[in-house]
Amino acid sequence: AYVSEDPETRELVLESGALVLSDRGICCIDEFDKMSDAARSMLHEAMEQQTVSVAKAGLISTLNARASVCACANPIGSRYNPALSVSENINLPPTLLTRFDLIYLVLDKYDEDKDRRLARHLISLYHDGATGAARPHGGAEPIPHDLLRDYIAYARARVQPQLTDAAASKLVSVYQDMRRDGRERKVVVATPRQLESLIRLSEAHARMRLKDTVGAEEVEAATRLWYTAMSGSAAGAHGGIDLENIHTGQSAAQRERTKTLAADLRKLLAQSPAGATTSVAELLAGMAPYGVTREQLVTLLRELSDIVTLDERTGIIRPRRNIVAANAGPAAVEVA
Structure with a gap:
């Protein structure tokens, strides 16, 4: 608006x-x-x-x-980088991506059979004689556009399916299985938002079949649909689904590298002389072998707020233990 x-x-x-x-x-x-x-x-x-x-x-x-x-959405530079997360490839904030129920990753991989069928389909749009060749393996005639549009409009306007007890129990079971899988693999597989997605997808599947109720079979279909979509866009480093790729905007390899950098940075700051202050520029020079950018370093320093404080305006880094001692000093004098 x-x-x-x-x-x-x-x-x-x-x-x-x-x-x-x-x-x-x-x-x-x-x-x-x-x-x-x-x-x-x-x-x-x-x-x-x-x-x-x-x-x-x-x-x-x-x-x-x-x-x-x-x-x-298209990837940056029209080329998808598997080493980066979906969020980084298409330059979209994770907070927006997580609001989609399904995220499909469509990659243009070389496949002779698919390339042939795609070429025949495109040619059929301009050459009537190629229409039959566009349908693989003698498939059925496609549904006319007008009929499909009317069918969808009727289903959306007239069908409002309700969850049955069987569907509700199935949804609870599927959600628990997702959470259990995430706990065992120490990743995020599902949050309450994914449960809401499964409910919407189950209702949509029932509506498409013009059913008044949502049964267990609709939940199973919605679950298969969700796993099919997310297995590409939210694939974990060792297989399975890891939604942290979307929630954090970083791939599993990047998150592991960030953890290593944070641990090394913590050790480096702990070795600094008592009361010594440093700057972001000096620390950035000391971590040059890691290839860390200034933005990444500032983010890491924010995560280490338990041991240091960062003045982002001046770039000065001060040990937090000095602040504790300074706060304790006047109190000790006052008690004395």
């Missing part, structure tokens, strides 16, 4: 944006990685609260944005 000036009355009016216009529908966003920060901030609220708040030019309003969001 945005504010514009009416050309006739010269008054400021509130205009609906894509999310508001998609209320009770689907909002499809291409080039998701190229959105402005202001648009992304609106998406946070829309995907979490299903509303869009506007406070511009004296106009204050909250608009409904009860829409599903389907977004596509």
Whole structure:
């Protein structure tokens, strides 16, 4: 939503944006990685609260944005780097990525059979004689677009499935299995947000089949769908799913490297003379062999706030033990 000036009355009016216009529908966003920060901030609220708040030019309003969001993003430089997390590859904040129920990683890998079928399909769009070749293995005729659109519209408008006892029990069991798997592998596999995703996916599967109730089979289908999507975008270093790749915006290898750097930095600071202060520039020079950037070093120092304090304005680092001693000094004198 945005504010514009009416050309006739010269008054400021509130205009609906894509999310508001998609209320009770689907909002499809291409080039998701190229959105402005202001648009992304609106998406946070829309995907979490299903509303869009506007406070511009004296106009204050909250608009409904009860829409599903389907977004596509390209990696930086149009090339995906497996060593980096999904968040770093597409330059999107983890706080926004975690709001999606499903995240598919679509990589362009060389496959002769798939390449042939894709080429035939694209050619069929321009050459009628290639239509049959576009359907692999003599598959069934595709559903006409008009019929599919009407079917989806009818299902969304008329079908409101309710969870059954069997589905509720299955959801609890699946969530417990996910949490147990994460605890055993010491990673994050599921949070309450993933449970909500499974509920929505189960309801959508039942709605697609025009069912009034959500059964255990819908939960199983939703679980398979979730694992299929996340096994690529949130794959752990040793197999399985690790949602920390998305939650932190760092891959497992990067998180392990950060832990090692934090431990080495803690040892380095502990070896400094008592009462000595240093600067970020000096510490950065001392850690040159690690290839650490200034931003990474500042982040590590924030995590080590139990032993040092960092003045980010001046870049001065002071041992925290001196602060404790300084605080204890006057108290001791006062008692005496």
